[in-house]
Amino acid sequence: MAELKNLTKRGENYSQWYNELVVKADLAEQSAVRGCMVIKPYGYAIWEKMQRQLDDMFKETGHVNAYFPLLIPKSFLSKEAEHVEGFAKECAVVTHYRLKNSEFGGVTVDPAARLEEELIIRPTSETIIWNTYKNWIQSYRDLPILCNQWANVMRWEMRTRLFLRTAEFLWQEGHTAHATKEEAEAEAVKMLNVYSTFAEKYMAMPVIKGVKSESEKFAGAVNTYTIEALMQDGKALQSGTSHFLGQNFAKAFDVQFLDKENKLSYVWATSWGVSTRLMGALIMSHSDDNGLVLPPALAPIQVVIVPIYRGEEQLAQIDEKVAGIVSALKAKGISVKYDNADNKRPGFKFADYELKGVPVRLVMGGRDLENNTIEVMRRDTLEKETRTCDGIVEYVEQLLADIQNNIFEKARKFRDESIREVDTYEEFKKEIEKGGFIYAHWDGTAETEELIKEETKATIRCIPEDMDATPGVCMVTGKPSARRVLFARSY
């Protein structure tokens, strides 16, 4: 309870609420290495559930996993002009491969063990992978290549926040190679759809699918597709991207193949990734002033059962009664924890499981035992009711589905209501202060985009796939606009 009292409320300071929640709910913490986090067991258990689900979806769509080196020769980065521009300034650089004893005690870098060419820790793996694919691809028969890897990457960030922006993070990166432009474009879109399905169905997080503007796309891509989510403070969060890379990396690494007509062509490429940043998105989509709210599909513990008892004898009776419920829930594939440990008061346990976002809490006391009842609380609404134990397992199963659906619908309503069409820049400047997505006309130039960003801190989140695409005039310059685009302030 002490811990709970200390959780800042969202309305007071959303940013502080987030930082505190991540730590107090045992999800992650800062490490001794600047900007690098420790993902604690409870946080990692959620990430594992995300991984498992995504991995299944990648495999269902024909992908296989592989592993490529952590380190990349510095020169590889320069081979694709935009790519190096995008990543050079945030690379951790390995220059030596040995330490030696220092005359002042401790160890020091051995100057004799200097690398001829420095190596960087991968910020993303397009370069090392396309250098590898060069040896894998000779003819159209070797295509497509549909590889994914689960890995750690590093981008040296000056201002870091747990999960949202860390120097080291965990992610998956898909890298595919195709014989035709059409096939590569279809792959990029297919994986965007996998991401949006995952976000909506499992994370219960509604997303807007679209394409990035030139300024916001991935360094080295022809097109970047994105899913954009809205956090409770009205800021957008880019939650996953899928890039159509054209022939850029194939040309940079000279990867050609013999097509069916025996003609040499450059290979077409995509890459796509989601990261531990999704943990931040998950937390900020649903959680409240009491702590985490987790969608049942990703909750490490879906149901917790707590006994309230007087004396060992009563506890033994409750234990026996609960054992049947536990095994019946498990038989349905529901993860359940029976917490009858005597080292904490029930009130403390309640607060702790609320903080940790366990979707359903069952409590059985002495009177429940007499009446064959049990108290049910759902974490999303905090509603409590006392029910008969008969049919409780089916009830809980249905309740978990209801909670999954309810938090998605709640987030969708919040997101939908936040989207406003705005026609003048004055109005835009006023509306952007309130948060949410603003749908407005823009003349398509990087200059206007930059001006808007400087003056309002809003960026073009995407040119959305499923929204009105009628032409108009730019709210800033009055020049022709091909269609409205989606603006927001973002993480």
Next chain:
Amino acid sequence: MAELKNLTKRGENYSQWYNELVVKADLAEQSAVRGCMVIKPYGYAIWEKMQRQLDDMFKETGHVNAYFPLLIPKSFLSKEAEHVEGFAKECAVVTHYRLKNSEFGGVTVDPAARLEEELIIRPTSETIIWNTYKNWIQSYRDLPILCNQWANVMRWEMRTRLFLRTAEFLWQEGHTAHATKEEAEAEAVKMLNVYSTFAEKYMAMPVIKGVKSESEKFAGAVNTYTIEALMQDGKALQSGTSHFLGQNFAKAFDVQFLDKENKLSYVWATSWGVSTRLMGALIMSHSDDNGLVLPPALAPIQVVIVPIYRGEEQLAQIDEKVAGIVSALKAKGISVKYDNADNKRPGFKFADYELKGVPVRLVMGGRDLENNTIEVMRRDTLEKETRTCDGIVEYVEQLLADIQNNIFEKARKFRDESIREVDTYEEFKKEIEKGGFIYAHWDGTAETEELIKEETKATIRCIPEDMDATPGVCMVTGKPSARRVLFARSY
């Protein structure tokens, strides 16, 4: 077939056979970064099966996963005296965090972005983890901590071999914290048993369990437990280790806890790990001159079915017949591939699946179609037989179990026959040339151990748990020996 002809035979050059097989069977290859490998999809699929099984076993024994930083402050390494001695000479060192455009083209390290304290890429994570545990542990209520992480690590090796010795490798490292010495020792032994069960039951690789000599133990451990396997060339391979760390790291990082009597004590620790080196062990335990032989429990494809047909019509008939077998095999949880692709001749497919170690091959031709038969080949013995299709699914299921058992028994017989007791150093020098394990008396000193290593290249693999422990006299010095120990040349 062309590729197969090029596979060196084990009898000609075992080492070359191994190197070629890893590449030709699409398991792994050298990358552009010295000593770092690319694990190819087929190799990674085997590693994934190993991971999944081990992870299940860790969780069944009460462990949880977490993630700790890739980078470790240089100074952390020096805090445990033996640890720094063991690892300082093979550390990759990060000194800078930014590149900039070079005036000569390309990018160069930005001298302005030099780190105040250099960071090393983890060679193992005891130091960063115990620095973290310091904040997690105040009282006995916080213990035990039973964490594992799946991660990449880096040890700069001068002579590397795919899977067996690479600069970067993948592994899991368990790190546990306990209130008592007894509990920590029991944990170290428990995890050794998990490893030996995994090796024998899933990898079909017999192992000898034991404890390392002082010279061979982990840098920073009180005791190192090991499982030692025998490869087909008579060399031993250390396949997994579990360390009882005593209070060494707790003292180095000042991790104390209040016990039940409110007294401050240092925490007791273990760590334990297996790595992608197991892939090398798997390959060298069972494979033959035709390629890989995989235990069915870890084979990505357990059964392959190949049609031999004349014309589209006959193929369609075979497709239909095979479809029923495929779905019945899948219903039993058997992974099966039906390869009716028309781009390769059957002979080529046969050779390729043999090379890749698929445990069971089924072939259906026109005559089989008429007779309701199918040809069955088992990869371990290469025996072929033609059987009726009735009951084929149950037959294949049993055959997979038989193969798993057979390759284990074959490896065990080979291993058992290789163990010889030797009483004189002359005999030892002669016998060690033949390979295998030699069980001999040793006076227990590091000097004698070093002499034996220098003169014969043999090391003490372990002081085995389950073998004769009668005292005797050292084969080299004639001094008293507490018991025989197990020698071998090793990878």
